[in-house]
Every structure is written in structure tokens, then in C-alpha cells.
Amino acid sequence: MPATSRTKHIAVIGAGAVGVCCGLYLRRDGHAVTVIDEQEPGEGASKGNAGIIATNMCLPVATPQVLRRVPWMLLDREAALRIRWRYLPRLLPWLARFVLAARPSAVERIAHELGGLLGLALDSYTLIAEAAGAADLFRRQGWLHVYEDAAAFRAQRHHIELQRRCGVRAxxxxxxxLREREPALSPGLPGGYFFPDCAHTVDPHLLVRRLAEAFVRGGGRLVRGRVDGFDLGADGVRALRASADVGAVDTVIIAAGAWSRPLAKSAGFNVPLDTERGYHLMLPRPGIALQGPLICGGLDFGITPMRHGIRLAGTVELAGLDAPPDPNRSLMLYRLARRILPRLSDEGATQWMGFRPSIPDSKPVIGRGRRGGNVHLAFGHGHLGITLAAITGRLVADQVAGRPTPIDLAPFAPDRFGAG
Ligand SMILES: Cc1cc2nc3c(=O)[nH]c(=O)nc-3n(C[C@H](O)[C@H](O)[C@H](O)COP(=O)(O)OP(=O)(O)OC[C@H]3O[C@@H](n4cnc5c(N)ncnc54)[C@H](O)[C@@H]3O)c2cc1C
Incomplete structure (x- = not known):
């Protein structure tokens, strides 16, 4: 579709959940939109995640409690967090900001800011998923958090109070x-919390592919190619330097997940993006049925009933984009999950590793910053990229159109780190 004087030609870099949702929302406004990715849609982090629309997860990853656990976690090979020591020198600036984000005042502020975004997450999906024929991939069954020991369960109360102050129902x-709600759980667990307003998708990969198909059916253009930088003019980016021809562009959206940092840099933004690598183990014949998704506090990975079995997915490995996957990280998920689901079977299990795009303050970057310009950033969603993809697309489209956004975007501005 040729751009009219009112509409623009917009290039979206990245066809993960975030890029595809940006494409769909921008097409709703009638823009000529090209989404470009070096892979097929949904092959990045959006493929193998736990699929939880975690509208309750307003707390940043960095909290005083998490920092206190870090030394112990680093000594335990099966802990939720692992750092590959060779990567540490490159990670230090990111880690320093991560520690700053764990100050109690910062945690409270970030929780309210993320809470505002999370409150709009599900409705934003409904708008595009129904039109895309993808509504059947969602389940509104809430999310059960369970604890293995009574002290951890009690300690959680403090976080729950903060979540409630941010509007989360628990x-x-x-x-x-607990076993009345989830009979597959082992007896003797002390307790947990049920979050009724969470949902999950039974197939995040298929969700992104369906949304991408709807984008193309609706007149969007999907191009296979790698973007390496930009041709800049007086008004900002004029064209992409890419392995496929996208033509002249009026506006660019960078939504390349964990790979976005060099692209943002060549457009003039210095964003502290790194990756928290995560793993999954897919259990096609799990031997049990679950009433809904679970997570176990302390083990820190999701257990999600999906279309093709049960998926164990999560944990954090700080090791950058280049180190090979560590298969033990996936396999340990089964051993750990059996502590709360004793009848779980790993027959036919398959493994996966993905790169969460992570900002140290756990907030994505959304928008174009104070200087204006024609480049908008939409990445850094960390543990919440599936949850926040649709609302991100909606906010980007609002900003491109010059409409007021339903929440203040300043807390998510790309130049909030003082660089740019
Ligand atoms: C184990 C695990 C469990 C998770 N569980 C959940 C969960 O339950 N709920 C939740 O909300 N989130 C979860 N997440 C996080 C979520 O998966 C990510 O935040 C989200 O998928 C990020 O989406 P994205 O579109 O930004 O990036 P991606 O899906 O990674 O997409 C980025 C795309 O950009 C493309 N690309 C990169 N560089 C270029 C380039 N130069 N040129 C062209 N294309 C390029 C890539 O090929 C890729 O397709 C989990 C993540 C992991 C790893």
C-alpha cells in the first residue's frame, strides 16, 4: 500500500512478538508498514518462553531480597541465576545499574510504573488477537505461585502488599x-498465592506466527533480511542498511529484542541492553494434567500447560549473546519441577534456549525520547515481552500518530539513562 500524505512508510525491525504487534497496530492506522527480520516471525525469544501473560509481575527483577540471595545462588549450579564468569567484565556496567534498581525506593517506583503498563496488557491483546483469529490461543485461568518452604511463603507477603498497592489481585x-486447586502438587507445601487476572497462551510461537499472518493479510509487508544500520539525513533515518531492499522510510521502529543495542546506537541511543538467557524443557507426555500455569517461588521458572504438553521455562543465565547453550540448564528444570509435581514425566522432552532482552531496571524502552526524531525504540521487555508485546505496539502507534498515550511514557523513555 503506497503511503498517502497522512500515512507514513514505517519499517519495523524484528518480527518477534513485539515487532509484529507494532506492525499490526501501525497498520490499523493505515500506515504502509514493512516488518523486516533475518528469520521467520517468532523465531527469537518469543518462540519458547513460558507463555504467561504475567499481569501481576510489576516488581523489578532486582529487589533487596534477590540481591541477598545472589551470593548463594552463584555457589549453587542449579540455582535460578547463573553468571558465566568470562562474561563478567562486559556485564559489570549493566550489573551496577541492576543493583541500583534494587533500592527500596526504586523498587516501589518501578512497580507502580510497570503496573500501569501491565494493567493495559490483556485488553491490548484482545483488540488484535480477535481480529487475527488468535483468540483461541489464550486461556484466562490465572496463575498459581507456590512455595516449598514456609519461611519463603511468609517472606513473600511484603511483595504481595506492594503488588496490591499497584492494583494486582492476589x-x-x-x-x-493448594491441592484442592491443583491436585498434581505434592502434599505438604505450605502455601501460595493465586493471581486470578493472569492468563497464558498455549503456544507463544504459533501466536506470533498467526499475528504475523494477519499483519500480511491486512496489507502489511513482511521482508526477510538483516538490518545492519541506517542511512541518516538531516531529519533522522532515511533508509535502512539491510540485506533486503525496504526503500525509503519515514519512520523506523527498532524491535529487534536482545539484538537491538547496536541498531539503537547507530540511531543515536545508548541503551544499557543485555540479555538474560533462559531455558525451557518441553514435556510432550507429562503424565499429569494441570488446572493452569504454576510457578514455584525459589525455583523461579514457569510450569505452563500448553497445546503440546507441559513447558518448564525460565531461569536466568548472564552469559551474553555468543556463548553456546548449556544443556544442563534445561535438564535441571525437570529435576527441580519434580520436587513439587512428583508424578511429572520427562518422556520425549525437548530443550530450548532463548535470549531475553533485558534492561537493568526491568522496564522496556518504548518511544523516541525527548529529542523527537523518526526512530522509535520498542525493546528490552526482559521477562515480560509476551505479556507486554500488544500494549507496546499500541503505545508506539499512538506516539507515531501524535495521539495522547493512555499512560505516561516518560518512565519508559529511551534516554532515561542520561545518554543519547
Ligand atoms: C525461558 C524464557 C521464559 C519466558 N517466559 C515469559 C513469560 O512467561 N511471559 C512473558 O511475558 N515473557 C516471557 N519471556 C520473555 C519473552 O520471551 C521476551 O521478552 C520476548 O519474547 C521478547 O520479544 P521481542 O519481540 O522483543 O524479541 P524476539 O522474540 O527475540 O524477536 C527479536 C527478533 O529480531 C530479529 N532480529 C534481531 N536482530 C536483527 C537484525 N539486525 N535485522 C533483522 N532482524 C533482527 C530476530 O531474528 C528476532 O526474530 C521468557 C523468556 C525466556 C527466555
Missing amino acids: EPIEGAA
């Missing part, structure tokens, strides 16, 4: 009542 469940 129902405490004690002792035997």
Missing part, C-alpha cells in the same frame, strides 16, 4: 487448599 492459599 488470593492467599494455605496448606491443603
Whole structure:
């Protein structure tokens, strides 16, 4: 579709959940939109994640409690966090900002800011998923958090109070009542919380592919190619330097997930993006059925009933984009999950590793910053990229159109790190 004087030619770099949702929302405004990716849609982090629309997860990853656990976690090979020591020198500036984000005042502020975004997450999906024929891939079954020991369960109360202040609904469940809700759980767990307003997708990869198909059906252009930088003019980016021809562009959206940093840099933004690598183990014949998704506090990975079995997905490995995957990280998920789901079977299990695009303050960068210009950033969603993809697309489209956004974008501005 040729751009009219009112509409623009917009290039979106990246066809993960975030890029495809940006494409769909921009097409709704009638723009001529090209989404370009070096792979097929949804082959990045959006492929193998836990699929939880985690509208309750407003706390940043860095909290005082997490920092206190870090030394112990680094000594335990099966802990939720692992750092590959060779990567540490490159990671230090990111880690320094991560520690700053864990100050109690910062945690409170970030939780309210993320809470505002999360509150719009599900409705933003409904708008595009129904039109895309993807509504059947969502389940609104809430999310159950369980604890293995009573002290961890009690300690969680503090976080729950903060989540409630941010508008999250949480129902405490004690002792035997846990197994009434989820009979597959082992007996004797002390308790947990049920978050009724969470949802999940039974196939995040298929979700992104369906959304991408709808984007193309609706007149969007999907191009296979790698973007290496930009041709800059007086008004900003004029064209992409890419392995495929995209033509002249009026506006560019950088949504290349964990690979976005060099692209943002060549457009003049210095964003502290790194990756928290995560793993999954897909259990096609799990031997049990779950009532809904679970997570176990302390183990820190999701257990999600999906279309093709149960997926164990999560943990954090700080090792950059180039180190090879460590298969033990996937395999340990099964050993750990059996502590709370004793009848779980790993017959036919398959493994995966993906790169979360992570900013140290756990907030994505959305928008174009104070200087204006024709480049908008939409990356850095960390643990929440599936949850926040649709609302990100909606906000980017609002900003491109010059409409007021439903929440203040300043806390998510690309230049909030003082660089640019
Ligand atoms: C184990 C695990 C579990 C998770 N569980 C959840 C969960 O339950 N809920 C949740 O909300 N989130 C979860 N996440 C996080 C979520 O998966 C990510 O935040 C999200 O997928 C990021 O989406 P994205 O579109 O930004 O990036 P990606 O899906 O990684 O897409 C980026 C795309 O950009 C392309 N690209 C990169 N560089 C270039 C270039 N130069 N030129 C062209 N194309 C390029 C890539 O090929 C890729 O397709 C999990 C992540 C992991 C690893």
C-alpha cells in the first residue's frame, strides 16, 4: 500500500512478538508498514518462553531480597541465576545499574510504573488477537505461585502488599487448599498465592506466527533480511542498511529484542541492553494434567500447560549473546519441577534456549525520547515481552500518530539513562 500524505512508510525491525504487534497496530492506522527480520516471525525469544501473560509481575527483577540471595545462588549450579564468569567484565556496567534498581525506593517506583503498563496488557491483546483469529490461543485461568518452604511463603507477603498497592489481585492459599486447586502438587507445601487476572497462551510461537499472518493479510509487508544500520539525513533515518531492499522510510521502529543495542546506537541511543538467557524443557507426555500455569517461588521458572504438553521455562543465565547453550540448564528444570509435581514425566522432552532482552531496571524502552526524531525504540521487555508485546505496539502507534498515550511514557523513555 503506497503511503498517502497522512500515512507514513514505517519499517519495523524484528518480527518477534513485539515487532509484529507494532506492525499490526501501525497498520490499523493505515500506515504502509514493512516488518523486516533475518528469520521467520517468532523465531527469537518469543518462540519458547513460558507463555504467561504475567499481569501481576510489576516488581523489578532486582529487589533487596534477590540481591541477598545472589551470593548463594552463584555457589549453587542449579540455582535460578547463573553468571558465566568470562562474561563478567562486559556485564559489570549493566550489573551496577541492576543493583541500583534494587533500592527500596526504586523498587516501589518501578512497580507502580510497570503496573500501569501491565494493567493495559490483556485488553491490548484482545483488540488484535480477535481480529487475527488468535483468540483461541489464550486461556484466562490465572496463575498459581507456590512455595516449598514456609519461611519463603511468609517472606513473600511484603511483595504481595506492594503488588496490591499497584492494583494486582492476589488470593492467599494455605496448606491443603493448594491441592484442592491443583491436585498434581505434592502434599505438604505450605502455601501460595493465586493471581486470578493472569492468563497464558498455549503456544507463544504459533501466536506470533498467526499475528504475523494477519499483519500480511491486512496489507502489511513482511521482508526477510538483516538490518545492519541506517542511512541518516538531516531529519533522522532515511533508509535502512539491510540485506533486503525496504526503500525509503519515514519512520523506523527498532524491535529487534536482545539484538537491538547496536541498531539503537547507530540511531543515536545508548541503551544499557543485555540479555538474560533462559531455558525451557518441553514435556510432550507429562503424565499429569494441570488446572493452569504454576510457578514455584525459589525455583523461579514457569510450569505452563500448553497445546503440546507441559513447558518448564525460565531461569536466568548472564552469559551474553555468543556463548553456546548449556544443556544442563534445561535438564535441571525437570529435576527441580519434580520436587513439587512428583508424578511429572520427562518422556520425549525437548530443550530450548532463548535470549531475553533485558534492561537493568526491568522496564522496556518504548518511544523516541525527548529529542523527537523518526526512530522509535520498542525493546528490552526482559521477562515480560509476551505479556507486554500488544500494549507496546499500541503505545508506539499512538506516539507515531501524535495521539495522547493512555499512560505516561516518560518512565519508559529511551534516554532515561542520561545518554543519547
Ligand atoms: C525461558 C524464557 C521464559 C519466558 N517466559 C515469559 C513469560 O512467561 N511471559 C512473558 O511475558 N515473557 C516471557 N519471556 C520473555 C519473552 O520471551 C521476551 O521478552 C520476548 O519474547 C521478547 O520479544 P521481542 O519481540 O522483543 O524479541 P524476539 O522474540 O527475540 O524477536 C527479536 C527478533 O529480531 C530479529 N532480529 C534481531 N536482530 C536483527 C537484525 N539486525 N535485522 C533483522 N532482524 C533482527 C530476530 O531474528 C528476532 O526474530 C521468557 C523468556 C525466556 C527466555
